[in-house]
Amino acid sequence: MKTLAAPDSAWEARLRWGSRRLTAEILDGRGRTTLSLGDGPEDDVAIGSAARAHFTWVPEGLEVRFSPGVEGEVSRRGDRPQTFSELLQRGEAKETATGFELRLGHQDVLTLRIGTLIGEIRQARGRFPRLPLDARALVFIALALLAV
Numbered sequence: 001m002k003t004l005a006a007p008d009s010a011w012e013a014r015l016r017w018g019s020r021r022l023t024a025e026i027l028d029g030r031g032r033t034t035l036s037l038g039d040g041p042e043d044d045v046a047i048g049s050a051a052r053a054h055f056t057w058v059p060e061g062l063e064v065r066f067s068p069g070v071e072g073e074v075s076r077r078g079d080r081p082q083t084f085s086e087l088l089q090r091g092e093a094k095e096t097a098t099g100f101e102l103r104l105g106h107q108d109v110l111t112l113r114i115g116t117l118i119g120e121i122r123q124a125r126g127r128f129p130r131l132p133l134d135a136r137a138l139v140f141i142a143l144a145l146l147a148v
Contacts, residue, residue: 010124011062011104013055015045018116026124027057032089038112051114052099057119060103062121064110066101072112072119081111 013035015019023034023045036043038052051069056142057061074079077093084100087093094100104110110121 009059010053011057012122012124014120016118018118022117027055027062028124029057029059033057037117037119047097047114047117049114050116053112053114053119058103061106061108062102063101064105065096065099065101065113069097070112070114074102074111075109076105079109079111081109 006041010026012024012026014020014024027030027033027035033056035055037045037047039046039048039050043052049069053064053066053069053070055064063077071084073083075081084093087102088095088100104121106123112119112121
């Protein structure tokens with residue numbers, strides 16, 4: 001899926017080696033919901049490092065798990081970027097048995113670095129917001145079409 005055509009609940013992960021673009025992936029509830037960076041056979045993108053990062057789409061945002069060796073910062077709702085260590089001190093990220101984890105909300109931007117790999121993860125800039133259709137709206141639309 002092209003990032004410009006993504007629904008508004010989607011997240012985009014743009015990865016590059018220095019100035020060379022590597023890949024751009026979309027995570028949303030209708031298609032791909034996870035993306036894994038690492039050198040294991042289960043990883044989606046090989047990064048040439050022992051460090052790992054894993055992204056999981058959830059309706060409330062994006063869950064991010066990463067190992068030691070991953071550096072970066074998060075800009076919350078357009079505020080000044082905060083490093084991972086600052087997020088840990090404030091309780092916005094937590095340490096787990098395998099590394100660290102944090103959750104991104106809408107309007108948050110994550111920039112991570114693993115060696116020369118740079119990842120920019122943000123909510124996709126979709127042109128078409130997803131319409132909240134429920135059963136009553138669909139019945140109304142069906143009746144309107146039958147009336148015509």
